[in-house]
Amino acid sequence: MKRVAVMTSGGDAPGMNAAIRAVVRTALEFGIEVIGVRQAFSGCLNGDFQPLDSVAVSGILQRGGTVLQTAREEEIRTLSGQRKALRRLNEAGIDGMVVIGGGGSMAGALALHKLGFKVVGVPGSIDNDIWGTDMSIGVDTALNTIIDALDRIRDTATSHQRAFLVEVMGRNTGYLALMSSILGGAEIVVTPEREATMEEIADSLIDSYTRGKSHAIAVIAEGASVSTTKLADYLESHPQVGFEIRLSILGHMQRGGRPSAFDRRLASILGMRALEALRDGQSGVMPGMQGREIHQVPLEEVVVNERHMSDWYYDLAHILSR
Numbered sequence: 094m095k096r097v098a099v100m101t102s103g104g105d106a107p108g109m110n111a112a113i114r115a116v117v118r119t120a121l122e123f124g125i126e127v128i129g130v131r132q133a134f135s136g137c138l139n140g141d142f143q144p145l146d147s148v149a150v151s152g153i154l155q156r157g158g159t160v161l162q163t164a165r166e167e168e169i170r171t172l173s174g175q176r177k178a179l180r181r182l183n184e185a186g187i188d189g190m191v192v193i194g195g196g197g198s199m200a201g202a203l204a205l206h207k208l209g210f211k212v213v214g215v216p217g218s219i220d221n222d223i224w225g226t227d228m229s230i231g232v233d234t235a236l237n238t239i240i241d242a243l244d245r246i247r248d249t250a251t252s253h254q255r256a257f258l259v260e261v262m263g264r265n266t267g268y269l270a271l272m273s274s275i276l277g278g279a280e281i282v283v284t285p286e287r288e289a290t291m292e293e294i295a296d297s298l299i300d301s302y303t304r305g306k307s308h309a310i311a312v313i314a315e316g317a318s319v320s321t322t323k324l325a326d327y328l329e330s331h332p333q334v335g336f337e338i339r340l341s342i343l344g345h346m347q348r349g350g351r352p353s354a355f356d357r358r359l360a361s362i363l364g365m366r367a368l369e370a371l372r373d374g375q376s377g378v379m380p381g382m383q384g385r386e387i388h389q390v391p392l393e394e395v396v397v398n399e400r401h402m403s404d405w406y407y408d409l410a411h412i413l414s415r
């Protein structure tokens with residue numbers, strides 16, 4: 094292997110820059126040249142390549158976002174798009190690639206692997222919905238951001254005896270919602286895996302109010318079927334809830350910011366392991382953290398399985414909210 098490419102794909106996640114840096118510096122250590130692909134698979138299809146040396150990745154370890162930029166590209170889902178991407182990579186003399194991103198990006202990586210190109214994935218997404226790894230790059234930072242927001246919201250909620258509905262990211266899974274509800278002391282959590290009706294949410298807030306709580310926080314995952322704006326209207330029109338109601342949608346601020354120590358460490362380790370796999374001739378795998386070990390998980394497994402939280406965490410959330 095003489096020249097590898099690296100890209101970040103899908104939603105950005107804090108720590109992606111640390112992963113790029115680890116890929117580049119490990120490759121250089123192995124005597125392999127590195128080409129950065131700008132704007133993920135879109136850049137790949139357009140041949141938007143830029144050589145990366147050690148200095149190019151200096152000073153990015155602590156930065157959020159991704160210096161290579163990212164995109165969600167539909168064309169790479171088609172066979173013609175995949176062939177076009179391979180042509181571009183071949184023309185640039187690239188013989189392997191690291192794709193840092195979420196589930197959709199791992200599917201793109203797998204498609205290129207199946208066409209005979211050497212590709213290794215690195216899990217990066219704040220949602221923590223990627224199979225084969227306990228944690229993805231960016232999750233810890235996003236969780237800390239949400240907890241910080243919940244702490245601040247509780248200060249003002251208590252001062253006014255209000256209940257806050259806090260909508261957090263998580264399109265298909267409720268990891269961020271569930272964990273932040275436990276670690277941020279919320280009264281109730283609603284996720285795509287554990288839905289609740291408006292009546293049930295109202296009952297939980299009424300229960301908190303009648304037990305004399307000075308505030309209540311309901312964390313709702315973006316992917317849950319209840320609409321937070323409709324829920325806010327519903328609760329406002331039920332005075333027996335007791336609390337005044339406010340809605341706070343945290344949005345994309347959850348994706349930005351300096352990566353935590355955990356994410357820098359995870360990104361550095363996974364970036365290095367990805368390069369080791371390519372150097373050793375492996376392809377179609379993704380290094381994943383499982384307990385204290387890093388395993389090379391086949392992308393075939395990654396893309397067909399869904400990662401969900403154990404039900405036990407919902408019990409924990411409920412008990413600790415009492």
Ligand code: F6P
Nearest residue numbers: 104195218219220262263264315
């Ligand atoms: O997958 C990460 C994520 O932040 C999801 O939680 C969210 O639903 C989605 O990306 C938002 O995507 P976009 O930035 O394209 O609006």
